[in-house]
């Protein structure tokens with residue numbers, strides 16, 4: 377019997393961010409491996425016209441939870457959706473709910489965050505720093521609390537190249553930042569944001585670093601641990617390979633590439649692509665929850681959940697495998713044939729953006745106008761290129777994360793726990809994982825039917841013919857313009873034509889002689 381699984385049985389667990397990518401996989405695994413847990417409280421806000429209950433209902437009835445229903449048929453009764461908005465004071469939780477949470481919770485998993493790179497500093501601080509502080513305050517009033525697990529990111533210190541499992545302080549104290557956000561207006565915040573984030577690329581990584589400082593400062597005598605995953609990707613094994621449901625990280629780029637919108641990127645092919653499957657992160661998180669509660673380490677331990685130092689893969693290999701999978705399993709209704717040119721040079725990248733991205737969009741919009749439709753491709757392309765430029769920082773650098781605590785924890789697990797809560801990324805076969813990732817993007821994210829593959833392949837053949845036709849026409853027009861203007865070009869042209877004529881005459885004569 378798994379020690380970790382039995383540890384969670386009978387427990388009341390509080391999860392923030394349970395409606396997010398990682399939160400859903402965390403809940404799924406908990407219910408599947410510890411079906412006798414007491415209750416999972418999740419802090420949920422209404423969203424997109426759905427009440428909190430409707431959101432939970434939708435999650436529990438999704439494909440991800442199919443296996444859970446077999447092992448835990450009463451899963452609906454074991455999940456308690458608590459109305460909460462982490463942007464509000466006391467999270468806008470009702471008094472009764474708060475009372476129940478404070479008196480019953482044994483373990484807290486804090487996953488909620490804003491992961492947008494371009495979020496306004498005020499909002500990013502509110503969610504990634506202030507809400508973390510408030511949640512810690514709540515946790516400190518929980519008499520039955522055994523462990524508080526905070527999910528951070530391996531990129532919270534991406535301004536460094538070698539990162540240890542320690543907290544690196546930011547120059548300005550989080551408390552000062554929180555206070556200043558209350559009285560500074562947006563214009564001033566915009567002005568000071570670049571100075572505050574310093575050599576970090578965005579408000580996300582900066583506020584996640586501040587969040588870690590808050591955890592350290594407010595830990596009191598609670599058992600706390602911090603997990604730092606790198607770029608979280610689709611599931612590797614559980615509950616089935618390739619599950620993914622949002623566009624963050626590489627998923628959005630995989631779609632953009634598969635649909636032929638994005639055909640080149642400023643990326644370093646040899647740079648380490650530090651991807652980590654979401655089920656690996658969840659397994660480590662549950663193991664850390666158990667270890668922190670049972671072994672009560674004296675200080676707050678930080679666990680890097682990364683792949684680069686144990687089983688490195690690079691962006692070049694990843695891009696190649698993504699394309700190879702699209703050869704076999706193309707996406708439907710592609711705009712152009714998929715391609716992946718990686719360039720490290722800014723000028724070359726701008727050239728490809730003009731030729732490979734903007735020009736086809738303009739031509740397509742022209743065609744839409746001609747056929748009486750509203751042009752839209754240029755707008756889509758500009759937005760895509762803006763979003764891609766935000767990711768470029770991460771695909772042109774390599775980082776080294778030490779993983780002593782993660783490896784120590786692995787060695788502490790029984791063979792059964794190492795199997796059930798496997799986070800040993802050395803066993804990951806990248807080519808297989810990427811292929812499943814691409815298939816998962818097609819099936820679970822785009823909801824495309826596998827029966828449509830022959831039609832998708834046919835469509836790509838048509839696109840290839842259009843491409844050849846277009847290039848031939850372009851060449852002929854360019855050549856015609858050139859020979860109209862240059863004597864030299866005319867001489868070359870007559871030389872080629874007479875050479876071809878002589879060659880053909882000789883060929884015909886020699887074949888006649890043979891007969």
Ligand SMILES: CCCCCCCCCCCCCCCCCCCCCCCC(=O)SCCNC(=O)CCNC(=O)[C@H](O)C(C)(C)COP(=O)(O)OP(=O)(O)OC[C@H]1O[C@@H](n2cnc3c(N)ncnc32)[C@H](O)[C@@H]1OP(=O)(O)O
Nearest residue numbers: 492493529622623624625633639640641698716763767770
């Ligand atoms: C040559 C081609 C190369 C490709 C080859 C194949 C690819 C494989 C090789 C890959 C090479 C490159 C891979 C790059 C990987 C990048 C790594 C990223 C590094 C992460 C490091 C940090 C890790 C973390 O800790 S954080 C988690 C990651 N966070 C993110 O990824 C956030 C990034 N996203 C954003 O910041 C924003 O979403 C942004 C700026 C990209 C988009 O903002 P924008 O304002 O343009 O859009 P929205 O208005 O927000 O949305 C428009 C529309 O889309 C819907 N939507 C947005 N996000 C999501 C989502 N995550 N899931 C689902 N839907 C989403 C949104 O609802 C809107 O829909 P509407 O219907 O219009 O409302």
Ligand SMILES: NC(=O)C1=CN([C@@H]2O[C@H](COP(=O)(O)OP(=O)(O)OC[C@H]3O[C@@H](n4cnc5c(N)ncnc54)[C@H](OP(=O)(O)O)[C@@H]3O)[C@@H](O)[C@H]2O)C=CC1
Nearest residue numbers: 393394395396397398461462463487488489529605607608
């Ligand atoms: N994805 C990645 O590549 C990585 C993620 N991480 C970290 O992992 C954690 C989980 O990330 P991930 O699952 O990918 O992120 P998602 O964006 O998928 O999920 C974020 C979660 O936070 C919730 N949330 C956001 N704002 C509020 C609010 N005001 N009130 C209540 N809930 C709110 C969201 O709820 P709602 O559904 O209502 O919006 C959602 O459940 C984060 O801490 C992130 O920093 C770390 C490294 C990489």
